[in-house]
Amino acid sequence: MSDQKLSITYNDRVVRQFLLATMLWGIVGMLVGVLVASQLNFWRLNFNLPWLTFGRLRPLHTNAVIFAFVGNMMFAGVYYSTQRLVKARLASDFLSSLHFWGWQAIIVAAAITLPLGFTRGKEYAELIWPINIAVALIWVVFAINFFWTLARRNEPSLYVAIWFYIATIITVAMLYIVNHLSVPTSLLHSYPVFGGVQDALVQWWYGHNAVAFFLTTPILGIMYYFLPKAAERPVYSYRLSVIHFWSLVFVYIWAGPHHLLNTALPNWLQVLGMTFSLMLWAPSWGGMLNGLLTLRGAWHKLRTDPVLKFFAAAVTFYGMATFEGPLLSIKSVNALAHYSDWIIGHVHSGALGWNGFMAAGMIYWLLPRLWNRPLHSVSLANLHFWLGTVGILLYVAAMWTSGITQGLMLNATTEGGSVLAYPNFLDTLNTIRPMMLMRVIGGGLYLVGFLIMAYNVMKTIRGAQTVDGTIEVFARSAVPQEERLGAAATLFNPPVVFSALGTLFACVWMFGGPGLQIVGLFGGAISAILAVAHFATRGTRWAGWHERLLVSAASFTVLTFVAVAAGGLIQIIPTVVVNKAQNMEDRIAVPYTPLELAGRDIYVREGCYNCHSQMIRTMVPDVLRYGDYSRMGESLFDHPFQWGSRRSGPDLARAGGKYNAAWHFVHMADPRATSPGSNMPAYPWLYTNRTDVASLYGKLNVQRMLAVPYPAMSPAEVQASVDAQAKAITEELKATQQLTAPDREIVALIAYLQRLGKYETVAPRTAALKP
Amino acid sequence: MFRRLLFDHWVSIFPLISFVVSATVYFAIGRQALRMKPEQVERQARLPFEDPS
Numbered sequence: 001m002s003d004q005k006l007s008i009t010y011n012d013r014v015v016r017q018f019l020l021a022t023m024l025w026g027i028v029g030m031l032v033g034v035l036v037a038s039q040l041n042f043w044r045l046n047f048n049l050p051w052l053t054f055g056r057l058r059p060l061h062t063n064a065v066i067f068a069f070v071g072n073m074m075f076a077g078v079y080y081s082t083q084r085l086v087k088a089r090l091a092s093d094f095l096s097s098l099h100f101w102g103w104q105a106i107i108v109a110a111a112i113t114l115p116l117g118f119t120r121g122k123e124y125a126e127l128i129w130p131i132n133i134a135v136a137l138i139w140v141v142f143a144i145n146f147f148w149t150l151a152r153r154n155e156p157s158l159y160v161a162i163w164f165y166i167a168t169i170i171t172v173a174m175l176y177i178v179n180h181l182s183v184p185t186s187l188l189h190s191y192p193v194f195g196g197v198q199d200a201l202v203q204w205w206y207g208h209n210a211v212a213f214f215l216t217t218p219i220l221g222i223m224y225y226f227l228p229k230a231a232e233r234p235v236y237s238y239r240l241s242v243i244h245f246w247s248l249v250f251v252y253i254w255a256g257p258h259h260l261l262n263t264a265l266p267n268w269l270q271v272l273g274m275t276f277s278l279m280l281w282a283p284s285w286g287g288m289l290n291g292l293l294t295l296r297g298a299w300h301k302l303r304t305d306p307v308l309k310f311f312a313a314a315v316t317f318y319g320m321a322t323f324e325g326p327l328l329s330i331k332s333v334n335a336l337a338h339y340s341d342w343i344i345g346h347v348h349s350g351a352l353g354w355n356g357f358m359a360a361g362m363i364y365w366l367l368p369r370l371w372n373r374p375l376h377s378v379s380l381a382n383l384h385f386w387l388g389t390v391g392i393l394l395y396v397a398a399m400w401t402s403g404i405t406q407g408l409m410l411n412a413t414t415e416g417g418s419v420l421a422y423p424n425f426l427d428t429l430n431t432i433r434p435m436m437l438m439r440v441i442g443g444g445l446y447l448v449g450f451l452i453m454a455y456n457v458m459k460t461i462r463g464a465q466t467v468d469g470t471i472e473v474f475a476r477s478a479v480p481q482e483e484r485l486g487a488a489a490t491l492f493n494p495p496v497v498f499s500a501l502g503t504l505f506a507c508v509w510m511f512g513g514p515g516l517q518i519v520g521l522f523g524g525a526i527s528a529i530l531a532v533a534h535f536a537t538r539g540t541r542w543a544g545w546h547e548r549l550l551v552s553a554a555s556f557t558v559l560t561f562v563a564v565a566a567g568g569l570i571q572i573i574p575t576v577v578v579n580k581a582q583n584m585e586d587r588i589a590v591p592y593t594p595l596e597l598a599g600r601d602i603y604v605r606e607g608c609y610n611c612h613s614q615m616i617r618t619m620v621p622d623v624l625r626y627g628d629y630s631r632m633g634e635s636l637f638d639h640p641f642q643w644g645s646r647r648s649g650p651d652l653a654r655a656g657g658k659y660n661a662a663w664h665f666v667h668m669a670d671p672r673a674t675s676p677g678s679n680m681p682a683y684p685w686l687y688t689n690r691t692d693v694a695s696l697y698g699k700l701n702v703q704r705m706l707a708v709p710y711p712a713m714s715p716a717e718v719q720a721s722v723d724a725q726a727k728a729i730t731e732e733l734k735a736t737q738q739l740t741a742p743d744r745e746i747v748a749l750i751a752y753l754q755r756l757g758k759y760e761t762v763a764p765r766t767a768a769l770k771p
Numbered sequence: 772m773f774r775r776l777l778f779d780h781w782v783s784i785f786p787l788i789s790f791v792v793s794a795t796v797y798f799a800i801g802r803q804a805l806r807m808k809p810e811q812v813e814r815q816a817r818l819p820f821e822d823p824s
Contacts (some may be wrong), residue, residue, distance in 0.1 A: 087821070087822075157815055238816040243801050247800055471823065495799070685807050
């Protein structure tokens with residue numbers, strides 16, 4: 001430690017900016033949420049306007065809440081706590097400002113493009129490719145600013161909150177980049193490089209871990225900083241926080257396939273997803289208990305302090321949500337709950353309870369410190385708490401009831417399991433209507449609570465003087481050389497080397513031929529024995545490595561990356577390598593015709609996947625209701641995949657040919673004309689918009705680049721193909737008195753819908769491949 | 772290999788592998804955490820309180 005004393009003024013301006021943006025986008029995101037929940041009850045609230053339909057607004061709701069609300073809250077919390085934990089001002093005011101304004105510009109771009117129908121068609125990854133690039137760039141700005149600050153720190157040790165922030169930054173970057181790899185067809189449109197089951201796996205590796213590393217780990221870091229500060233006592237067990245961090249970071253990344261249970265995803269991935277999800281119970285509850293027990297001796301403060309009220313409730317909801325998540329990952333429970341409102345309830349107990357209440361607690365705690373004025377009204381903050389709590393409970397109870405009802409009704413059979421008890425899908429929809437209404441009320445109450453907080457914030461900061469925190473520290477001498485970990489020592493040390501060897505031999509055993517399997521098995525066993533022996537005799541080297549890791553930010557980051565990357569790579573690489581046309585058995589997709597591809601793009605644009613799945617699970621009730629179960633080869637050429645994650649409407653995997661073209665024509669104009677009681681929006685613009693044929697030539701070229709076996713076609717041949725198929729459909733419509741021009745979007749959409757479920761049979765190669 | 776990866780069930784071995792891998796990680800980290808020096812733990816836990824705000 002040097003004798004030089006420094007006076008540091010923190011950059012709290014950017015914290016205030018992010019905090020106010022949290023309020024603004026929180027209100028926007030929740031308002032849209034209440035609107036889309038209302039649309040499910042009252043279809044007229046879609047207003048027959050394309051940019052106000054459920055399919056386009058639901059992605060706006062999810063993206064706004066995740067990336068705008070929680071994103072801004074996370075940045076505020078990370079920047080405030082990091083500066084204080086490392087005793088250094090943020091490295092660059094310019095980068096801080098660029099980060100803030102860049103992120104807001106991205107949010108505005110998303111708020112414009114999503115309602116206009118510009119989408120990639122993948123949940124929470126809908127934003128179009130130019131915005132994806134902007135997100136990646138701004139995330140890099142955030143990372144540089146953060147790690148640069150760590151490099152200039154005046155505190156050698158890295159507190160556990162900083163570990164969670166590091167894991168967040170590197171993992172979100174990895175997830176986002178891989179899941180957004182696309183080939184553009186125009187400035188506003190692209191196709192994902194992955195297709196079918198590959199795309200499904202990558203999407204839910206991303207989707208699940210967006211929850212893990214965007215909505216959980218940064219907020220856990222915030223919990224580990226702000227909860228002790230608010231309770232005025234250290235975290236209950238720092239040791240437990242160490243276990244919490246490493247076990248959570250290692251295990252979370254493996255659990256993504258639990259979103260695809262009972263589907264066409266290869267079974268080894270489903271088994272991994274389910275079992276690793278169950279293992280998550282331990283670290284999640286360890287962290288939850290650590291948070292709650294930090295309040296030991298301070299429980300009496302909950303009566304008067306709204307900050308602690310919010311934090312205690314938030315951690316409790318974290319415990320509930322992380323108990324429910326593994327439960328829902330059990331395959332038989334998932335058979336009941338998947339595609340139902342139970343999942344929506346689960347997500348919202350996390351988003352409203354954990355994220356929303358952590359945000360509220362943090363905002364109420366920060367306000368007096370950033371604006372140097374007491375909170376305008378503690379009573380209003382308490383009112384906010386109770387409105388929010390009642391709102392969440394109503395919402396979650398409604399969705400649990402609704403989801404379980406849906407699952408039971410849709411899976412119910414009679415006659416010894418051979419006949420559906422409720423064959424009409426709409427019976428289920430109309431049964432859950434009261435619950436859907438209760439959800440609107442619960443969500444509305446939560447929003448009112450949030451509006452009260454916004455009022456309270458505005459009254460507090462109006463006319464107040466902003467204040468930036470300061471601290472006097474002794475300039476830090478560099479961490480002694482012997483305490484640092486160099487690049488070589490980071491990777492070439494006993495724990496990493498033995499882990500790498502074990503993984504290598506496991507891969508050889510699993511993916512190798514008969515001979516290599518034996519090598520892998522023996523190699524894995526010998527690696528394990530050597531690791532135990534080495535640990536028993538040289539355990540201090542293992543411990544020393546970890547101790548030095550805790551003061552070496554760069555090494556810590558590399559190791560965290562290795563921990564999170566392992567699970568993804570082991571799951572994704574084999575799937576990408578193996579899932580090819582020549583390896584399919586039983587059935588394989590036939591590429592869409594140009595007109596069908598245009599119709600598919602319309603299907604994606606309108607967000608039909610928000611209500612309709614295209615995946616008949618390997619379950620008797622699914623097969624009885626929708627037809628033969630879906631094979632992985634049947635969606636092989638789907639860029640993006642459209643398996644969906646919920647069924648507000650029926651599955652469409654084998655919808656082709658179930659009804660005639662006229663039925664679809666009438667249905668899209670007025671769903672209630674063909675399906676009384678339906679809550680689906682009408683799509684009148686499909687009857688006036690012209691199909692974009694001009695772009696098809698380029699789109700087909702991109703599809704070919706992505707290994708979809710299209711023959712080379714000239715623009716004239718594409719046009720001729722479109723004209724011929726469109727003419728056939730309009731002729732069929734004409735025969736039933738439905739008149740339309742062949743160049744209208746409804747014709748392309750009908751072509752696509754009638755194509756669903758068509759496949760080519762391929763000869764099984766089982767015998768040839770068996771040893 | 773392809774057939775095994777795409778179409779085999781793996782239920783007899785992968786739950787066990789998942790459990791062993793997770794248990795190993797938990798055990799190793801737990802042991803490491805328990806062996807941390809008390810003064811180091813105390814110092815780390817008090818880091819948020821070194822800032823006056």
